[in-house]
Amino acid sequence: MPRPRQEIGTYGKISTVELSGGGRWRARTRYRFADGKSRLVERTRPTAAKAEAALKRALLDVEAARGDMLKPTTTLKALGALFLDHKRDMGRSDGTLETYGYAVGAHIVPRLGDLTIAEATPSRLSTFLNATSRDSGPGAAKNCRSALSGMMALAVSNGAADRNPVHDVERLSRPRGKKGSSAIAPEDLPALMRAIRATPSLVEQDTVELFEFMLASAWRVGEACALDVSSVDFEASTATVEATNVRVKGRGIVRQGVPKTDSSARTTPLPRATTDLLARRHERLKAETNLLFPTVLMRLRDPSNTQRELREVREGLGYPKLSTHTFRKTAATMLDRAGMSATEIAAYLGHANPSLTQDVYMNTLAGDTRAGSVMAEALSGVIQSG
Numbered sequence: 001m002p003r004p005r006q007e008i009g010t011y012g013k014i015s016t017v018e019l020s021g022g023g024r025w026r027a028r029t030r031y032r033f034a035d036g037k038s039r040l041v042e043r044t045r046p047t048a049a050k051a052e053a054a055l056k057r058a059l060l061d062v063e064a065a066r067g068d069m070l071k072p073t074t075t076l077k078a079l080g081a082l083f084l085d086h087k088r089d090m091g092r093s094d095g096t097l098e099t100y101g102y103a104v105g106a107h108i109v110p111r112l113g114d115l116t117i118a119e120a121t122p123s124r125l126s127t128f129l130n131a132t133s134r135d136s137g138p139g140a141a142k143n144c145r146s147a148l149s150g151m152m153a154l155a156v157s158n159g160a161a162d163r164n165p166v167h168d169v170e171r172l173s174r175p176r177g178k179k180g181s182s183a184i185a186p187e188d189l190p191a192l193m194r195a196i197r198a199t200p201s202l203v204e205q206d207t208v209e210l211f212e213f214m215l216a217s218a219w220r221v222g223e224a225c226a227l228d229v230s231s232v233d234f235e236a237s238t239a240t241v242e243a244t245n246v247r248v249k250g251r252g253i254v255r256q257g258v259p260k261t262d263s264s265a266r267t268t269p270l271p272r273a274t275t276d277l278l279a280r281r282h283e284r285l286k287a288e289t290n291l292l293f294p295t296v297l298m299r300l301r302d303p304s305n306t307q308r309e310l311r312e313v314r315e316g317l318g319y320p321k322l323s324t325h326t327f328r329k330t331a332a333t334m335l336d337r338a339g340m341s342a343t344e345i346a347a348y349l350g351h352a353n354p355s356l357t358q359d360v361y362m363n364t365l366a367g368d369t370r371a372g373s374v375m376a377e378a379l380s381g382v383i384q385s386g
Contacts, residue, residue, distance in 0.1 A: 043058055079155060145169070221325075
């Protein structure tokens with residue numbers, strides 16, 4: 001049976017031999033170049049170990065012409081910059097560019113920037129991602145994995161790597177015993193909302209009605225902060241997600257006219273009490289802005305500041321784990337209790353994958369399409385009227 005051909009860009013067994021006269025060792029192997037031809041590559045050093053190490057280093061850049069913009073010897077720092085430029089040229093949203101930019105600049109470059117593409121092995125990347133998860137949290141590690149996968153895909157498409165090593169890295173699992181925000185039991189909602197309305201700092205920051213809207217709509221905090229009156233159909237009692245607020249380095253808070261994902265662009269049926277709340281806000285604010293939830297200075301509201309404002313008071317509210325995400329989970333729980341399906345609830349929440357909705361937001365699901373009426377009934381008396 002014929003011996004299998006060596007793959008392009010790989011080398012065979014390294015042999016070492018002491019040269020005549022003593023004092024020098026030669027390490028040699030056969031490398032298969034992009035033209036399909038195998039050629040001997042060798043290095044000599046005072047010892048066998050040093051000769052082999054020198055040969056392995058040489059093999060990283062032995063084919064200088066390999067690749068287009070990129071080569072196996074291109075550093076991950078340079079690859080990261082090209083990757084971000086590539087995403088920018090593709091017209092990715094400000095929020096996406098900010099997320100990738102932070103992952104590359106704050107995590108990947110400081111820890112991996114001096115590695116070359118050829119040195120970015122699954123083992124090294126796995127060690128990095130596990131350390132990032134431990135030091136900065138699973139969310140940061142997830143963003144770094146996504147950025148690294150895109151970077152190495154760019155390297156593969158330019159011929160600087162034969163395979164994306166991120167594909168061979170085991171996916172990170174959520175730490176045991178560490179859960180995200182929990183839903184509020186529907187029967188506890190009236191008391192919670194009364195406590196929120198009675199919190200001076202939230203009243204001063206004009207955040208109370210924002211939380212009421214988020215509870216009724218199950219919108220993400222960035223989506224709610226970006227809501228414009230043009231996105232509300234008062235007659236039909238619906239609101240459409242058409243933008244999200246994000247922080248962009250060097251620009252501050254930006255109303256990004258593209259939702260988080262394609263599935264995030266959705267029209268949400270609202271309880272009539274919630275639509276009336278939006279109408280009252282528009283009447284009060286229309287002389288200065290078309291935004292429905294601006295800051296008290298009539299500027300774009302920062303989702304991160306809004307989350308912080310809630311964190312600062314949640315102990316006093318009696319819910320030490322309360323977050324803006326709690327309102328989404330609570331809405332999902334109410335729809336679940338009404339017997340709606342995972343697909344229907346996913347559409348209401350703006351999830352692309354119903355399995356995410358089922359795994360993270362509720363337990364057993366089954367039902368029909370009636371989200372608007374379900375939410376109106378569940379929140380009867382919870383959202384303030386007039």
